[in-house]
Amino acid sequence: MKCRYCSCLCIKKGKLKxxxxxxxxxxxxxxxxQYRYTSYKVSDAELVDLLKEGVGVRSISRILKISTTTVMSRILKISADLKRPYPIVKGNCYEVDELFTYVGHKKNRICVCYSLEPKSGAIIDVVVGRRNKTTLRKVTETLVL
Structure with a gap:
């Protein structure tokens, strides 16, 4: 067998399971x-396609045969690389609105704040969290040039 790192000769050295x-x-x-766990073979595009279809995290892990923690960490990695699709143009008018929902039960109330351009209906920024000044400030700071 040849080494994957330096292409030199490899010798047998023990067993693992x-x-x-x-x-x-x-x-x-x-x-x-050969490696048993093949989560690296699943592409980010497959994961995004399943998310767009509304498939849950556990269902994705069952369909792709990978761990739920792997699915969550890959989703977080993909979301960290996302960029704002629409540029903020100076002189345009933007609207900021909020909506409330809950997670699990009604005591876990969360606020979704978003800004949009009314002419095109394009969403500029979205922030999810508690309803306080810091959450609203994250949305409004992106609009200030």
């Missing part, structure tokens, strides 16, 4: 022929 492990003779890194 009945799977043969190999060690590189040069860089001394361990590796296997």
């Amino acid at each position: 009945e799977t043969q492990r190999y060690q590189c003779t040069v860089c001394k890194k361990y590796q296997q022929d």
Whole structure:
């Protein structure tokens, strides 16, 4: 077997749960022929498509045969890379509105604040959290140039 890192020769060096492990003779890194857990094969596009269809996190993990924590961490990674789709133009008029909902039961009330451009109906920014000044400030600060 050839090393994945340096392409040198690997020798047999122990077993891990009945799977043969190999060690590189040069860089001394361990590796296997085949790995059981294949969550790296699932692309971000597949995950986003399922989310757009309204599939839940547990259903996604069951369909793709990967862990729910892996699904959640990948969703958070994808959401961190999202950019605002519409630029904020100086001189335009924007509306800021809020709506309330709850998670689980009525005591867990949350506020969704958003800003939109009334002419096109495009949503500029969305913030989810408690109804307080800091949540509203996050939405209004994006509009101030």
